Amino acid sequence: MEPFWTIRALQACRKKAQPPFQGCPVHREIPGNPGISCMTGQERSEEKSECVSLSPMRETVPALPERVCVFGTGDLGRSLGLRLLQAGYSVVFGSRRTHSSSRLPHGAQVLGHAAAAQSAHLIFIAVQREHYDFLVPLANQLKGKVLVDLSNNLRKNQYPEANAEYLQSLVPGAEVVKGFNTLSAWSLQNGPSDANRQVYICGESVEAKQVVIAVASKLGLSALDRGFLSVARELEDFPLQLFPQWRLPLRIAIGLSAAFFFYLLIRYVIYAYVTQGDDISFRIMVSLANQVCPIVSLIMLSLCYLPGVLASILQLYRGTKYRRFPNWLDHWMLCRKQLGLLSLGFAFLHVLYTLIIPIRYSVMFWVTEHTVSLIRENRTTMFDTTTAWHDDSYLSLGILGFGLYVLLGITSLPSVSNVLSWREFSFIQSKLGHLTLLLCTAHTYLYGWNRFLSASTYKWYTPPGYMLCLVLPSVVLLLKLLLITPCVDRTITRIRQGWERGADQRNPKDSQPLIP
Amino acid sequence: MEPFWTIRALQACRKKAQPPFQGCPVHREIPGNPGISCMTGQERSEEKSECVSLSPMRETVPALPERVCVFGTGDLGRSLGLRLLQAGYSVVFGSRRTHSSSRLPHGAQVLGHAAAAQSAHLIFIAVQREHYDFLVPLANQLKGKVLVDLSNNLRKNQYPEANAEYLQSLVPGAEVVKGFNTLSAWSLQNGPSDANRQVYICGESVEAKQVVIAVASKLGLSALDRGFLSVARELEDFPLQLFPQWRLPLRIAIGLSAAFFFYLLIRYVIYAYVTQGDDISFRIMVSLANQVCPIVSLIMLSLCYLPGVLASILQLYRGTKYRRFPNWLDHWMLCRKQLGLLSLGFAFLHVLYTLIIPIRYSVMFWVTEHTVSLIRENRTTMFDTTTAWHDDSYLSLGILGFGLYVLLGITSLPSVSNVLSWREFSFIQSKLGHLTLLLCTAHTYLYGWNRFLSASTYKWYTPPGYMLCLVLPSVVLLLKLLLITPCVDRTITRIRQGWERGADQRNPKDSQPLIP
């Protein structure tokens, strides 16, 4: 939906304007102190301690708010200014139109670009890249200043170099720091409790980055230094990404669904039409969907646990945990959570599709028809306890498996996994996860039951879908069973604790990790 | 349930008492330094740097903890004191009964009110408003001190002026800051990870507020300055509010449910009784509920997406995004999330009511009756493939719609929406949201199917409920379809990027926003 900054920005802000520059003239008379307020917190405290030691009225001289400057009076600039004011900063907006400050937060000052640049050491550039050229004539005023480039682009690779690198090339005398660009005007106005607190910065100057880290911390954000300005492009691409970690799992899900849909379409609908002339195409909507969903769900659940098993085997084979996994395995392991959640989605649909079975027209028709034919043909059926046992066990295993599935899903919610200790999280995701896989696999085996050996199951010599989907989970469970046999498990545990095969003669003393 | 402060406060605290005033005498000898420890972090570092420069033993003089004072030894005062101790402060409690400190956290000091007030620059007032008058005789000691008013009232408008304003009027020489009143003793003891980290403060003095912001930050909280002391009433009303954003959506939900309940009661139950003399009142409990729920759910889902569409049309009509929306639209947009979640709740009930259909006595009776009558009257029914297609499609669309509904609900959990980038969040809430609306509307149209044109549908010349509830979603979907046609979409995108119709001759350079 439409973000809706403009109104709230003005509602939330201070009702009276603060007198700008209050007390400043006094400070300015202190010799050797030309640029008051143009310093970071650390620098300020130096400055203050110095002047304070000259004045006996130390107790009464209040801590003056630091001044920061914001270039750009768009949504983001205004929201950032409001937030800085709320965090106790004195804010100066740099604008070409210094009179039209009606939309700016009360308490902020508006100056021309040159005056604004002169007044503060830290300048946020909340202007679109196309307008950066207005900074070129300000090169003198910006010399030595910290410029924070907040800009984003509309799409990836829009420009040959990153915006921050372009800014640095325009104003070589300034210290450009890229950062804060993942913040929206919305999240700035509503406070970090409603948004991600972590922001990334990068830049050439360690000192400039420390200034920005300090300001971020005062705004309630946690800024992480990602390195030099060459990382800027990566940071600028960040807000443009659309579920990068979900792409591979989604493609797998769609691919598997499509493949099994057509396979089952041929095996059931087309087979029935070709061999018996029956039109059972209506089954596509529910029956076929209810076969595709559990098949894809089980395959994806086993794909979620397969890479862990493979990694263990690789570590066992290599005899160390300090060698990097191949790239494909690395990528695979990083999208296990997404694989699992998609698998849960398919399982959820499978449950709903199963539960509506008795209210479907075709099922109700068939049940009535069956009863009517029993009467008309005067047949009787005997209650078969084995079938009852089998049917109820199959359903019960499915329910328990789905219950655990949902539990796994809930514990993967960020707020839940955050309150778990590492041992608790790994207990749930590994122990309960494999138990879920076991229950769901057993559920599918019981579904197949005695049809595995019946020739009529193999229409056109093809196995049914549930048989195909059992291959992968069976392999994963067998390998896992192998890995948890005591002797293998002991070796893996030692490897995970830092032991290296053939490395005993070396002295690996302090390279041993603490976390098993 | 009952919060249970008292016990844990004492369990969690330090086991040995720290010697109070340790090292203080030495410092006190430094001239011009009367009120040591009565300063904020910034002031302290000045103070230290000063004395340190006089002494050669800089490395060994430890950083003394700052001293803060807490008036009031109730639950909140004790919990705050404990928390301040844990964050590294030295804490002095001001109390009339200085000997009965058995309930106070170990490591804290207890002094009389006057002595306590003298010992620190920052004083937390954790006392109920009715007892504020004990502060009047302390006016001298409180002069220039920062008083943080933590108080809350039992109900709104309990007193003519805000507690903080009353406090300021009693002690005009002090700098009153309202704040921290949203914290409970419970959340203070259990740390900010289990509670909201964001606290609001207000007050006249910028310096006093900065002192409080610094302390909050050390406690792991993020304090936001909301302005001058006149805002205090608003902050004091904050903990008394009970779902303010849910009120309008809840009223809409209850109003719609009641209206449709009586409408359907008349159309089904009373109509059947009047025209055929049938008593089908038992249908109220499940059948009627299962009609009211989906109707209200669909209407509320479309009410959730209507304001966004209206706002787009308004922006398109005005040719700018910089003009404020009318108040009603503003309010409506702010409660879209609540509308959507209530709608999901009704959909959830609809799903449950639908799934229990086959285990209802009346349904089982009717099914048996139907079979028996088929036999007795020797009728046969033919399987109708069209009906099967229609019925399965209708169910399948409902299931897919509900699946997406649940996905929307999960992504609106704070912890999930926080890890999404703005683009991802808007993709889910806008694109998938409208798809959900489309699926649910199609589900309802298919439910109606060929009954729209049948005269028997219109009992007493009134349309059935599902027909009424289709009006709004159809309108929303049509308008949305209009808005995403390429030419309209292009104009809206430009407006959202800051373009203004008829504003091209002006130079809007740096007023352009960065976030589209």
Next chain:
Amino acid sequence: MEPFWTIRALQACRKKAQPPFQGCPVHREIPGNPGISCMTGQERSEEKSECVSLSPMRETVPALPERVCVFGTGDLGRSLGLRLLQAGYSVVFGSRRTHSSSRLPHGAQVLGHAAAAQSAHLIFIAVQREHYDFLVPLANQLKGKVLVDLSNNLRKNQYPEANAEYLQSLVPGAEVVKGFNTLSAWSLQNGPSDANRQVYICGESVEAKQVVIAVASKLGLSALDRGFLSVARELEDFPLQLFPQWRLPLRIAIGLSAAFFFYLLIRYVIYAYVTQGDDISFRIMVSLANQVCPIVSLIMLSLCYLPGVLASILQLYRGTKYRRFPNWLDHWMLCRKQLGLLSLGFAFLHVLYTLIIPIRYSVMFWVTEHTVSLIRENRTTMFDTTTAWHDDSYLSLGILGFGLYVLLGITSLPSVSNVLSWREFSFIQSKLGHLTLLLCTAHTYLYGWNRFLSASTYKWYTPPGYMLCLVLPSVVLLLKLLLITPCVDRTITRIRQGWERGADQRNPKDSQPLIP
């Protein structure tokens, strides 16, 4: 699954190395300033202000990053080093093998242990306890330094004393602070937004702890001082715990399930076999499970609300809220959330087990059999409106109760309960919670309906399961009803606001709490 630190640690770090010790020689010439960079933030600012006041070029001397030292180059040491670098610190690794720094984050320096210890005031010990003895020869260099013990053990009570206490005994001259041990290498690398931000520390020296608190805050963590070094064992046991708060509720759940399972097994399956010779053992899988689940769920829900009611009665009896509850009640109250969530889990299984009833083979067989017998025996059954009312009400109450149940579960998610005010949270958990209990109890009473007085219900003179499970919720609801009668409620409210019976003559002025 396997945490996978090693790769990402190196990917995320800086691409160019910083020149170590840059600018340091200049500073070293300042007299009386031997250990530059070996200080905390506060000390640094002193140091800087001092040298700065000697030099006129203050503006151009940049804020040098503080230096911290990390001993140990395992996963945790490397991740911590990377994180410290990202937060703007200069990092020195102490290692025996100073040349093999290939796995360390770029930008970090590697020195021998002695040199590294000398270079910084704060030293993180990321080494396993068994290797602590290498620190003994460094006693001189470590004198006065702050050592942060990050170590964890593999199991509880592995060693006679806490690791941190052992470290302190080895290096008595240093100030040992235990802490950060709840952080994993994984959470350090992925930032605190994906992990718990709260860390606990303890130690003897207040100053040393303040140094560590300041560093934690720069890393985006919130460190809480838990007291003296004697608490270290508790902190070291923290990461080893496996759901400590879930143990009692889980045991109750398992105990109740087992008890009712065997009770019902005897009453239904064995009773049927003994008295009628029927083998209905297949009912174990679904029918019996579907009786155990709702019974355990209802009992646990009432166990969740019983302690609150008992606590109120105790407060009423004692006439004060300032006396500690007995230990058993305290423990019980602390696991109410877990009791409630387990109860919800059983309710969820009950819903699923109920919804699959119509697709079970045995049910379908019985329904067909019933219809067939109606025809064959030429019987007719009359539709009973009372039964229809009863059946639908019973189902409807269950659905509404489950809906509220799910709502309670959602609001107990940490991220949801964090955005609720205390009043909102207590409204949902207390008011809606008791309403849920009422609905579920009514659902069960309606299930029993007219069977309570029928003799055939009491097989072998035992009451059915649902009757047994009604005892506790009925008691809780009756007691709650008593407590919310106006006169009782008024007294409780006064007690919760701090009023004490018989304490009116004393002057409890400022000991009154603010939060009712």
